[in-house]
Amino acid sequence: MxxxxxxxxxxxxxxxxxxxxxxxxxxxxxxxxxxxxxxxxxxxxxxxxxxxxxxxxxxxxxxxxxxxxxxxxxxxxxxxxxxxxxxxxxxxxxxxxxxxxxxxxxxxxxxxxxxxxxxxxxxxxxxxxxxxxxxxxWPVDADKFQGWLKQRATRQGLHLTQGALAMLAERLEGNLLAASQEMDRLQLLTNGETIDEETVEKAVLDSSRFNGFELATELLAGRAPHAAKMIGVLQQEGENPLGMLTVLTRDLNLTLELKSAASQGENASAFLKKRGVFQPQRARVIEQAARRLTPPQLHHALEMCARIDRAAKGFGDLPPWHHLRDLSAFLARPN
CATH class of the missing domain: 3.40.50.300 (P-loop containing nucleotide triphosphate hydrolases)
Known part of the structure; x- marks a missing residue:
């Protein structure tokens, strides 16, 4: 059944x-x-x-x-x-x-x-x-993600203002694994107090701290030196790479779809908006990756993501961070 x-x-x-x-x-x-x-x-x-x-x-x-x-x-x-x-x-x-x-x-x-x-x-x-x-x-639809966050917060005994909830939803972009990690972090930091936008700003969006979302962007953009530094910091902090991997895999697949759509004359900006990509920085990185990377390179990168996923779940002799560094070097390689 x-x-x-x-x-x-x-x-x-x-x-x-x-x-x-x-x-x-x-x-x-x-x-x-x-x-x-x-x-x-x-x-x-x-x-x-x-x-x-x-x-x-x-x-x-x-x-x-x-x-x-x-x-x-x-x-x-x-x-x-x-x-x-x-x-x-x-x-x-x-x-x-x-x-x-x-x-x-x-x-x-x-x-x-x-x-x-x-x-x-x-x-x-x-x-x-x-x-x-x-x-x-099934994935949570974009228009239902904020509701999912609210249910998750309630289940964990968290009290978020509407503004804090909206800020989290915008930041997390539908990434459920990352959302769960952020909820756990907020639960530890707030000790039952109401969570407002300022609390979220301090706890989640601290710009001095590297996070998986930024790493996914750096990897796709081919900025290997900065990505390598971020990988080292995230590894030392004991972060789970699976949340970041979900974001990166999603954007690699989007890049492949964009290449196909562009070859048929579709406007890149219109295509990405139709697929729910509204943040200018993310849209720019995907567009640049579509111009820079070939379909074989993108398919191989997805295979490397599967290898990282396997390592993160305890399979193989090498840690996921080792494979992430290989992926970083591969995505930075010129054609």
Whole structure:
């Protein structure tokens, strides 16, 4: 079956399905859905967890062995498989076979970016619909983002003036992960006091402090020396790069779309406004990147972003900051 993210908590209270698929391009909402399932599974006795990442190096035979392995001492396990590009690929046969008769001692959690349309026509997905639950996670519309922020603040016990709420919404530009981080920061700094525009200005918009939004702009603009300095500061401060990565990936995709639109004679400024880009600085950087970078370069940059995402989630031997420095050098490279 398919359900919405806000219906998942109630569904979990009714009992666990053998398999869940959480798909979407909003890291925060995907993570929160996954955490709800993990907690429900732990409460039901599924304590052990195995994690696989479906990249080109994954041996799906190992996954099949885990599906077929008898649990010693009746241990219950959670098996998580990350699908970074929304495709199962070589693993479709393994999933199809398992989903024909899921076992009682395994909860399977598939975590995907926005699901590839072709995958929804495959046998494994149809079996999942019959045996499990698919939760597609959709972005929050721009006109609903301020309302989402208000709900989030209320849930965390934060009291924001309308002006403070509007300032946050403008600054965060729909980035949910960054919004969550800023809410956590405000909660620590304000200690239950009402948050006005001055408080937001001091806590969130301190221009002396580097932040992920500025880094995304510097990377796309190809300003490697300044970006390298910012990466070092953010790394030392223990920032999570995933929020910044969401912004950068969004703007790289926008740059690709702009190149295509411009080749068909569409006005760059009109195109960006239509896509919700109203800040002059951001629009200027995207326009310049569209002129400076080729489609192959932009596609490769997106692949490097996927590598950073993987490293930030604990996969691979190198930290995400290492890959970020490589990306910075790549985007600064002349044609």
């Amino acid at each position: 398919k359900t919405q993210a806000n219906q998942l908590p109630q569904l979990l209270k009714k009992g666990l399905a053998p398999v869940y698929l959480i798909s979407g391009d909003e890291p925060l909402l995907v993570q929160e859905c996954c955490d709800q399932i993990r907690q429900a599974a732990r409460d039901a006795g599924f304590q052990d967890r195995l994690t696989f990442h479906a990249d080109n190096q994954l041996d799906w035979g190992t996954v099949a062995d885990e599906f077929n392995a008898m649990s010693l001492f009746a241990e219950r396990r959670r098996i998580e498989i990350h699908l970074p590009n929304g495709k199962v690929g070589k693993g479709k046969d393994v999933l199809e076979q398992y989903l024909e008769a899921p076992t009682d001692d395994i909860i399977l959690l598939l975590i995907s970016s926005r699901l590839d349309a072709a995958e929804t026509k495959r046998k494994w997905y149809k079996s999942l619909q019959n045996k499990g639950v698919h939760v597609p996670v």
